[in-house]
Amino acid sequence: MLDLTDSHCHLNNADFGTDTDAVVQRAFDAGVKRLVTIGTRLENTAELVALAHKYPNVFATVGVHPEYVAEREVSADEIAQAATSDEKIIALGEAGFDYFYDPDTKEAQRKLFKNHLIAARKTGLPVIIHTRCAEHDTMDALAEFPDVTGVLHCFSSNAELAKFGLERGWYLSASGILTFKKAQDIRDIFKDVPLNRLLVETDAPYLAPVPYRGKRNEPSFVVKTAETLAELKGVSLEDLAKITTENFLTLFTKAY
Numbered sequence: 001m002l003d004l005t006d007s008h009c010h011l012n013n014a015d016f017g018t019d020t021d022a023v024v025q026r027a028f029d030a031g032v033k034r035l036v037t038i039g040t041r042l043e044n045t046a047e048l049v050a051l052a053h054k055y056p057n058v059f060a061t062v063g064v065h066p067e068y069v070a071e072r073e074v075s076a077d078e079i080a081q082a083a084t085s086d087e088k089i090i091a092l093g094e095a096g097f098d099y100f101y102d103p104d105t106k107e108a109q110r111k112l113f114k115n116h117l118i119a120a121r122k123t124g125l126p127v128i129i130h131t132r133c134a135e136h137d138t139m140d141a142l143a144e145f146p147d148v149t150g151v152l153h154c155f156s157s158n159a160e161l162a163k164f165g166l167e168r169g170w171y172l173s174a175s176g177i178l179t180f181k182k183a184q185d186i187r188d189i190f191k192d193v194p195l196n197r198l199l200v201e202t203d204a205p206y207l208a209p210v211p212y213r214g215k216r217n218e219p220s221f222v223v224k225t226a227e228t229l230a231e232l233k234g235v236s237l238e239d240l241a242k243i244t245t246e247n248f249l250t251l252f253t254k255a256y
Contacts, residue, residue, distance in 0.1 A: 002031025004226055004241040005248045006219040007173055008094070008128065008153050008201035011037040011058065012047050015205040015216050024055050027219035031241065033057055034248065034255065035219050038094050038128065040065035042074060045082050045089075052088035059255050060086070061128060063093040063116060067101065069108045076118035083123050090254040092120050093128030094153060100133045110137065117145045126150040126251050135161045142168065151251065154203050155186070162189050166197055171251055173199040176209030176217060179228045191232050198233075199251075200226050200244050 006027065010016075016023055027035060035055070037048050039062045048060035062083040064074050083089055095116040097109050120127045127150035131138040135157050142148070142164070151171040155162065162172060172193050177183050190198075200222050202208075208217035209224040223237075230240035249255060 002223070002238060002241045003245050004030075004032045004200065004222055005034040005036075005245045006032050006202050006204070006222045007036050007151065007199045007248055007252075008038055008175075009035055009204040009219050010040070010206075011035065011051050011204075012044060013205050016218075020051070023218050023220075024058065027222075028057075030220040030223055032219050032222055034059070034245070036061060036090065036252075036255075039063045040094065041068055041071070042078065042082050045085065049086045049088060052086075059088055059090045059252070061091040061093050062089055063095045063128065064112060065094055065130060066096060066098040066105075066109045066112065069102070069105050069112050074112060074115060076115040076122070079116055079119035080122045083119060083125055087254070089125075090252045091126045091128050091150065092116050092123070093150070094130040095127060096130040097134030097137050098130060098132045099137075103133075106137070109134075110141065113141055114144075117141065117148050120148045120150070121145060125254075128153050130154070131157060131161070139164050142170075149251070151199055153201060154207070155189070156183075159189050159192075162193065166193065171197050171199050171247060173201045174225055174229050175201050175203050176207040176213070176221065176225050178225055178232075179209040180213070181210075187228075187232055190229060195233060195235070195243050196247060198229065198244050199248055200229060
């Protein structure tokens with residue numbers, strides 16, 4: 001039986017509003033034994049924590065996605081306080097930069113991400129990073145916090161950022177993008193990532209892997225991403241599942 005972990009999904013998304021129980025059950029039946037439902041606004045914290053307590057092997061995170069940077073200012077203390085408000089909160093994020101949709105808020109995004117990194121230093125929790133079209137700003141920000149660790153989620157950036165993260169002990173997470181026909185450059189990067197630095201995720205309900213592309217993604221589909229990653233790394237699916245789950249538990253020490 002597989003022992004996989006979906007390290008990044010959004011169970012509170014409206015797409016799961018009517019069948020969350022069935023979605024979680026399908027994941028467990030498929031061998032996906034742990035799920036992390038990800039914070040994108042601090043206002044969602046109570047909802048995420050409730051989901052984590054409803055399902056024994058679901059965990060939550062706290063963070064503000066860069067997409068919402070203009071809504072209000074969020075301090076490092078506020079992030080840290082929210083992150084330590086419940087034992088099932090295991091990380092900060094997702095946080096970081098998104099210059100694809102919001103290039104006019106760069107300075108505000110830098111400030112918000114720095115506040116997440118300060119909160120990570122205060123709490124000792126890892127950070128789940130979202131970065132899009134912002135590789136150099138991501139590296140510059142992380143260089144100021146060498147004691148903070150975490151994962152570059154849904155990794156689809158360049159080899160320079162991958163190398164930077166790996167040299168500093170960060171993890172790279174493979175999503176359904178890995179299965180896309182035109183993602184050979186991403187597959188090439190993951191070929192070179194050490195096994196002990198890999199995680200897998202769905203980012204559900206987004207980015208469903210082949211053969212489900214175009215449909216609502218869900219945590220059970222992480223098996224397809226894991227199959228592709230196992231083939232790239234030359235290991236069995238069972239071994240890939242075991243290794244990535246061990247990596248997950250090493251990084252997210254509260255996920256027990």
